[in-house]
Amino acid sequence: MRDSSRRLLRLPRFERAWGHATALFQQPRAIGWVDVLVLAGFAGVVFGALDVLGQWSAPLRLTAPIDLSPWALPNAALHSLSRGIIAYAFSLLFTLAYGTWAARDASARRILLPLLDVLQSVPVLGFMPGVVLTLVALFPHRNAGLELASILLIFTGQAWNMTFSFYHSLRTVPADLLEASRVYRFTAWQRFRWVEMPFATSALVWNSMMSMAGGWFFLMISEAFVLGNRDYRLPGLGSYMSVAAAKGDTRAMLAAIVTMMLMIVALDQFLWRPVVVWARRFRVEEGAGESEGSSWFLDWLRRSRLLRLAGEALEALRRPREAMASTAVPRAGTSVAFALHEPIPRRRVAEEGTHPIAWHSWLSMVLLLLVLGAGAAKLVHLLRNVSWRDWVAMVVASAWTLSRVLCAVAVGTLWALPAGLAIGTSQRLSRLLQPVVQVAASFPAPMLFPAAIAAMQLARIPIGWGAVVLMLLGTQWYVLFNVIAGAQSIPGDLREAADSYRLSGWRRFFALQGPAVFPYLVTGWVTAAGGAWNASIVSEYVSFRGSTLVANGVGSRITQAAERGDLPHLAAGVLVLCAFVVTFNRLVWRRCYRLAEERFSLQR
Helix, strand or coil, rough: CCCHHHHHHHHHHHHHHHHHHHHHEEECCCCCCCCCCHHHHHHHHHHHHHHHHHHHHCCCCCCCCCCHHHHHHHHHHHHHHEEEEHHHHHHHHHHHHHHHHHHHCCCHHHHHHHHHHHHHHCCCHHHHHHHHHHHHCCCCCEEEEHHHHHHHHCCCHHHHHHHHHHHHHHHHCHHHHHHHHHCCCCCCHHHHHHHHHHHHHHHHHHHHHHHHHHHHCCCHHHEEEEEECCCEECCHHHHHHHHHHCCCCHHHHHHHHHHHHHHHHHHHHHHHHHHHHHHHHHCCCCCCCCCCCCHHHHHHCCCCCCHHHHHHHHHHCCCCHHHHCCCCCCCCCCCHHHHHHCCCCCCCCCCCCCCHHHHHHHHHHHHHHHHHHHHHHHHHHHHHHHHHHHHHHHHHHHHHHHHHHHHHHHHHHHHHHHHHHHCCCCCHHHHHHHHHHHHHHHHCCCHHHHHHHHHHHCCCCCCCHHHHHHHHHHHHHHHHHHHCCCCCCCHHHHHHHHHCCCCCCHHHHHHHHHHHHHHHHHHHHHHHHHHHHHHHHHHEEEEEECEEEEECCHHHHHHHHHHHCCCCHHHHHHHHHHHHHHHHHHHHHHHHHHHHHHHHCCCC
């Protein structure tokens, strides 16, 4: 055993990794105060993860006791944050796989895009019965089933926006970069790694922040949900706020709001701001580069010798010397434009259309169709008990909800478009307002519903119109974040040309900014509309001060069916809602996407 270990360490890759690891002890003063803080932070993450794992492995309790004392808030924030991050990891993997599949396979795209429209429009309550009952049955004695159910419900509020954005980015990669990848005969993986992924990074980062906010929007539902006569509850900020609101404990509600804001600010400073600064290096432009922005936490991490040596050791372990000598790999941190100037890789791909991804795609499509067919058969069996009068009522209710969704998207665009252009084109405003926008977008809007409803009652606004305001609280940010991403992606040479011709005001908007952000704006409209459809379940049926305010709409009907445990009418409401969304997307949003790709893409 000892001899085999020695032979392993003599291999080139392990020699290099071992050399970097031992360098830490060969340098004088190798460990500074930054490294001490990094180790302390790592230890905190480990202990937090152990606490979360203890909750997962604990005996199953369908209704966990919720302590409303302020001392319980840090632990509640830890559990909510862990669920949000795990759900985001699942969402990112889903986005990369699903978006790439839809962008590269034209045949699969005809099914994948409508399916994505359906998935985006299905409210959280539509997923809840199947997800919760299935996972609780799989883990009958542990909390793992309920934890996974909560994570998957948060996932349904995150994944679709990211996937739409990533798919759109892959469809608008500059033609010259794609042509260069074909000339250099990149493999599918090399094209994804060196061309497509860097180009899509900026929009993906901004939409990741928005998707995380979408997950927080339904936090109260994801951690404390009622299904028939069963009340499922997990420890977390969402369940804390839900119990505090049910008891009318104003002090606890304010404490939960403050804790939520602190958690969002910390997440922005320690995660999103460093990622945004890092992602700016992947801009594709030919003019003079702008400032890369700054992040105090990223600068702080770059000063850590421990992290630098660990990164070099892992890089040496990942890439042996032989591969480094024979294959040209872009340097870490280079933009996609510079990556294409590296020497031609030795590996070649087959002729176009013969790559193995084709049969993989067909196999995946067959499996997907089998799953959809089985689900459709069970759905038909479930819907046999729904009368035709109920179907007509659902269609009329969906029409009312559609009108509210369009009003919410229109009102959100009126302020989000100019605000997003201002933030995205100004380094100073981006640095000052990004944390504010991130906090405002990430804050769960249902926590603000009591104050908003009280204000509307004072103004004598009926719930039918008030539901538009409640939808707007959570959906306007989709438009804002996509416009910011589009404005930041405008090439620097075009900005310099606009400055040279002294274009300003409306002339600058119609000549440069409008066409540049239109593809991103369409993505914002689609995801904002999907978010508004989702938000209808909490906007059209609201409990306030012991009374229930109900607006005629499909969202209120779905919520009432879920509370009764009426699965046939719940499924009928979700099905009609999906039919409306898919029909509207095909008639309106798809044409907008085609217009964006053919006429308003600056990369074509």
